[in-house]
Amino acid sequence: MDNSNKAMDLCIYRMQNAIETLDTAKLCMDNKRYKDTINRSYYAAFYAVKAVLALEEIDFKRHKDVVAYFNQHYVATDIFEREVGKFLGRLKRKRENSDYDDFYIASADEATEQYEAAEMIVLKVRDYLEEKQKK
Numbered sequence: 490m491d492n493s494n495k496a497m498d499l500c501i502y503r504m505q506n507a508i509e510t511l512d513t514a515k516l517c518m519d520n521k522r523y524k525d526t527i528n529r530s531y532y533a534a535f536y537a538v539k540a541v542l543a544l545e546e547i548d549f550k551r552h553k554d555v556v557a558y559f560n561q562h563y564v565a566t567d568i569f570e571r572e573v574g575k576f577l578g579r580l581k582r583k584r585e586n587s588d589y590d591d592f593y594i595a596s597a598d599e600a601t602e603q604y605e606a607a608e609m610i611v612l613k614v615r616d617y618l619e620e621k622q623k624k
Contacts, residue, residue, distance in 0.1 A: 496546050503540035504618060507533050507611050514604050523595035524587045530600075530607035531584035534577055537614040544621070556581055573613055576606040 514529035535552065538559045542548060549555045556577055564574035583603055587593050 496544055500540045500543040500618065503536050503543055504615065507536035507540060507614070510536055511604075511607055511611050514607060518597075518600050518604055521597070523597060523600035524593065526600035527583050527587040527595055527603045530603040531580040534580050534607040534610040537611045538577065540618065541614055544618075552581065569613060569617070573610055576610060579603075580606055580610075 510529050511533035514526050514533055517523075517525040517529055535555065538555060539548070541563065542555065542559065547558065549558065559569075559577070560574045563569045564571060580603060583599070587595055
Protein backbone atom coordinates (compact mmCIF):
# COMPACT_ATOMS: atom_id res chain seq x y z
CA MET A 490 0.00 0.00 0.00
CA ASP A 491 1.48 3.35 -0.98
CA ASN A 492 1.52 6.42 1.23
CA SER A 493 -1.40 8.12 -0.51
CA ASN A 494 -3.64 5.12 0.31
CA LYS A 495 -2.41 5.14 3.92
CA ALA A 496 -3.10 8.87 4.16
CA MET A 497 -6.61 8.41 2.76
CA ASP A 498 -7.31 5.46 5.06
CA LEU A 499 -6.19 7.51 8.06
CA CYS A 500 -8.30 10.45 6.89
CA ILE A 501 -11.39 8.23 6.57
CA TYR A 502 -10.75 6.62 9.96
CA ARG A 503 -10.37 10.00 11.66
CA MET A 504 -13.50 11.36 10.00
CA GLN A 505 -15.51 8.32 11.11
CA ASN A 506 -14.15 8.87 14.60
CA ALA A 507 -15.21 12.53 14.44
CA ILE A 508 -18.77 11.59 13.44
CA GLU A 509 -19.06 8.90 16.13
CA THR A 510 -17.70 11.29 18.76
CA LEU A 511 -20.20 13.94 17.69
CA ASP A 512 -22.96 11.32 18.13
CA THR A 513 -21.61 10.61 21.61
CA ALA A 514 -21.67 14.34 22.41
CA LYS A 515 -25.35 14.40 21.45
CA LEU A 516 -26.08 11.42 23.70
CA CYS A 517 -24.30 13.17 26.56
CA MET A 518 -26.35 16.31 25.98
CA ASP A 519 -29.60 14.36 25.82
CA ASN A 520 -28.69 12.84 29.19
CA LYS A 521 -27.75 16.21 30.73
CA ARG A 522 -24.06 15.32 30.97
CA TYR A 523 -22.98 18.81 29.96
CA LYS A 524 -19.29 18.59 30.87
CA ASP A 525 -19.06 15.39 28.85
CA THR A 526 -20.89 17.10 25.98
CA ILE A 527 -18.27 19.85 25.97
CA ASN A 528 -15.45 17.30 26.01
CA ARG A 529 -16.87 15.12 23.25
CA SER A 530 -17.81 18.14 21.13
CA TYR A 531 -14.23 19.39 21.18
CA TYR A 532 -12.86 15.97 20.33
CA ALA A 533 -15.29 15.56 17.42
CA ALA A 534 -13.99 18.80 15.90
CA PHE A 535 -10.39 17.89 16.74
CA TYR A 536 -10.66 14.50 15.00
CA ALA A 537 -12.22 16.17 11.95
CA VAL A 538 -9.33 18.65 11.74
CA LYS A 539 -6.86 15.78 12.10
CA ALA A 540 -8.62 14.05 9.18
CA VAL A 541 -7.73 17.04 7.01
CA LEU A 542 -4.12 16.96 8.20
CA ALA A 543 -3.91 13.22 7.48
CA LEU A 544 -4.15 13.93 3.76
CA GLU A 545 -0.97 15.99 4.04
CA GLU A 546 0.59 13.31 6.25
CA ILE A 547 1.01 15.98 8.92
CA ASP A 548 0.59 15.15 12.60
CA PHE A 549 1.48 16.65 15.94
CA LYS A 550 1.59 15.30 19.48
CA ARG A 551 0.10 18.42 21.11
CA HIS A 552 -3.42 19.69 20.49
CA LYS A 553 -2.30 23.30 20.36
CA ASP A 554 0.06 22.45 17.50
CA VAL A 555 -2.73 20.75 15.52
CA VAL A 556 -5.01 23.74 16.00
CA ALA A 557 -2.26 26.26 15.17
CA TYR A 558 -1.25 24.42 11.98
CA PHE A 559 -4.86 24.08 10.86
CA ASN A 560 -5.52 27.77 11.49
CA GLN A 561 -2.33 28.85 9.71
CA HIS A 562 -2.65 26.60 6.66
CA TYR A 563 -6.40 26.23 6.25
CA VAL A 564 -8.18 29.13 7.97
CA ALA A 565 -5.74 31.97 7.30
CA THR A 566 -5.57 30.88 3.65
CA ASP A 567 -9.40 30.92 3.36
CA ILE A 568 -9.74 27.20 2.65
CA PHE A 569 -12.03 27.21 5.69
CA GLU A 570 -13.98 30.24 6.92
CA ARG A 571 -12.57 32.25 9.82
CA GLU A 572 -15.60 31.17 11.83
CA VAL A 573 -14.23 27.60 11.80
CA GLY A 574 -10.98 28.73 13.40
CA LYS A 575 -12.82 30.85 15.95
CA PHE A 576 -15.13 27.99 16.93
CA LEU A 577 -12.25 25.51 17.10
CA GLY A 578 -10.36 27.80 19.48
CA ARG A 579 -13.44 28.26 21.65
CA LEU A 580 -14.12 24.50 21.71
CA LYS A 581 -10.55 23.90 22.85
CA ARG A 582 -10.67 26.54 25.63
CA LYS A 583 -14.05 25.39 26.95
CA ARG A 584 -12.95 21.76 26.93
CA GLU A 585 -9.82 22.62 28.90
CA ASN A 586 -11.84 24.65 31.41
CA SER A 587 -14.45 21.92 31.73
CA ASP A 588 -11.90 19.13 32.10
CA TYR A 589 -9.35 20.81 34.37
CA ASP A 590 -11.15 23.38 36.53
CA ASP A 591 -12.24 21.52 39.66
CA PHE A 592 -15.47 23.40 40.26
CA TYR A 593 -16.48 24.07 36.66
CA ILE A 594 -20.22 23.72 36.16
CA ALA A 595 -21.34 23.40 32.56
CA SER A 596 -24.75 24.74 31.59
CA ALA A 597 -27.18 23.33 29.05
CA ASP A 598 -26.78 26.48 26.93
CA GLU A 599 -23.00 26.20 26.97
CA ALA A 600 -23.12 22.51 26.05
CA THR A 601 -25.56 23.24 23.23
CA GLU A 602 -23.35 26.03 21.91
CA GLN A 603 -20.30 23.77 21.95
CA TYR A 604 -22.17 20.90 20.31
CA GLU A 605 -23.45 23.14 17.53
CA ALA A 606 -19.95 24.55 16.92
CA ALA A 607 -18.51 21.04 16.69
CA GLU A 608 -21.30 19.90 14.41
CA MET A 609 -20.62 22.83 12.08
CA ILE A 610 -16.90 22.05 11.96
CA VAL A 611 -17.46 18.34 11.33
CA LEU A 612 -19.91 19.11 8.50
CA LYS A 613 -17.60 21.71 6.91
CA VAL A 614 -14.70 19.25 7.03
CA ARG A 615 -16.88 16.50 5.57
CA ASP A 616 -17.89 18.79 2.71
CA TYR A 617 -14.26 19.79 2.14
CA LEU A 618 -13.11 16.18 2.05
CA GLU A 619 -15.93 15.15 -0.30
CA GLU A 620 -15.03 18.01 -2.65
CA LYS A 621 -11.36 17.05 -2.53
CA GLN A 622 -12.23 13.45 -3.34
CA LYS A 623 -14.06 14.55 -6.50
CA LYS A 624 -10.90 16.18 -7.88
